[in-house]
Amino acid sequence: MEKGQEETPATAMVTNGGVGSGEAIGRDASICGHESLNSLLSANLAPDVFREVSRLLLGLNRAAPLNVIPVSDSAKALSLEHDFDIQAFQFSADKEVLREPRVVRVGLIQNSIVLPTTAPFSDQKGAIHEKVKPMIEAAGASGVNILCLQEAWMMPFAFCTREKRWCEFAEPVDGESTRFLQKLAKKYNMVIVNPILERDVNHGETIWNTAVIIGNHGNIVGKHRKNHIPRVGDFNESTYYMEGNTGHPVFETAFGKIAVNICYGRHHPLNWMAFGLNGAEIVFNPSATVGELSEPMWPIEARNAAIANSYFVGSINRVGTEVFPNPFTSGDGKPQHADFGHFYGSSHFSAPDASCTPSLSRYRDGLLISDMDLNLCRQLKDKWGFRMTSRYELYADLLTQYVKPEFQPQVISDPLLHKKSS
Numbered sequence: 001m002e003k004g005q006e007e008t009p010a011t012a013m014v015t016n017g018g019v020g021s022g023e024a025i026g027r028d029a030s031i032c033g034h035e036s037l038n039s040l041l042s043a044n045l046a047p048d049v050f051r052e053v054s055r056l057l058l059g060l061n062r063a064a065p066l067n068v069i070p071v072s073d074s075a076k077a078l079s080l081e082h083d084f085d086i087q088a089f090q091f092s093a094d095k096e097v098l099r100e101p102r103v104v105r106v107g108l109i110q111n112s113i114v115l116p117t118t119a120p121f122s123d124q125k126g127a128i129h130e131k132v133k134p135m136i137e138a139a140g141a142s143g144v145n146i147l148c149l150q151e152a153w154m155m156p157f158a159f160c161t162r163e164k165r166w167c168e169f170a171e172p173v174d175g176e177s178t179r180f181l182q183k184l185a186k187k188y189n190m191v192i193v194n195p196i197l198e199r200d201v202n203h204g205e206t207i208w209n210t211a212v213i214i215g216n217h218g219n220i221v222g223k224h225r226k227n228h229i230p231r232v233g234d235f236n237e238s239t240y241y242m243e244g245n246t247g248h249p250v251f252e253t254a255f256g257k258i259a260v261n262i263c264y265g266r267h268h269p270l271n272w273m274a275f276g277l278n279g280a281e282i283v284f285n286p287s288a289t290v291g292e293l294s295e296p297m298w299p300i301e302a303r304n305a306a307i308a309n310s311y312f313v314g315s316i317n318r319v320g321t322e323v324f325p326n327p328f329t330s331g332d333g334k335p336q337h338a339d340f341g342h343f344y345g346s347s348h349f350s351a352p353d354a355s356c357t358p359s360l361s362r363y364r365d366g367l368l369i370s371d372m373d374l375n376l377c378r379q380l381k382d383k384w385g386f387r388m389t390s391r392y393e394l395y396a397d398l399l400t401q402y403v404k405p406e407f408q409p410q411v412i413s414d415p416l417l418h419k420k421s422s
């Protein structure tokens, strides 16, 4: 789909892997029947007004809207055969005298689950592998260098339930899903970020929420464990795993320095900053989040992180509504229910110059591709000087004080505030 092109109004139904196989969810909860904000605006605004609104909503890259780049015929054929959206864009940077451009092609995959959550676990996982495979092949056929999948892509996001049986989906870092992706990484000379539910067999079978980095030779480069675990709404993830113990690693790959800020970590500016301090050029944010809770935050937080830290961000969210067999509550006064609500997709890229791609659909599976010249990171540091002007020592000092039990907030009260009037 070309940027600005109208998409089909969302009159169809989506299957969602609910308890009843192929159960259909009406699209009424969408933004007025459109697949994305971009399609709603392009369908409803005059072209010159749409251009001006897009200038502010999506920004400009080197004073122009992002270029749409062609998708290869073989990738297009896969997307038609397997019914997923595919879109491709290009972030460029100024030409430099002393450095060659460093253009990498990056891909993001969003998808719904396939089978009902009542199906045997191995069938559920196998069906997701099968669904995602042609999408990865489309990325490979498109020459994608670095690809990231969504958070815990190999299972339903069952952490709302608090039922421990979903732990059976957990895998060691070198488990089934990693091995599945290693073959594809090697075949397509592609780095793949593989966010899984991890079982740490060397530490008492502990469970973590982890992203495994697979190198372009199919090797395991390393792993990062989710730093911030939500305790909000139905996101009862703290029942399953603890805060990660891997710090803020940046992985130097054949195609650039990458890091992973897993889902809820995107609400924590220091988390984003730490990946930047370690030199990340692209930070992925594989997520699972629902409209009612976070949709207004979604386009802002990633874009802000990209600007503040002078790196690219790739944001991914799953799609669909996943219905679980047993109703649950989360202590928030809501009646018992059996699903999280709608995972709204809307995966997109943000760049350090405040430009960003339109988002993928709120409903459909999709592969979003973007070329990015990594030289843009340093060019923005030079232009805005955010690193240089950051005054880290001020904040290092404040934080050192803040974590002490005897910390007193620096508050200067108006002396007249508590004075009795005579």
Ligand SMILES: NC(=O)NCCC(=O)O
Residues within 6 Å of the ligand: 151, 230, 235, 262, 263, 264, 265, 287, 288, 289, 290, 293, 294
């Ligand atoms: N998966 C996850 O951490 N979700 C929390 C909700 C949110 O951060 O939007």
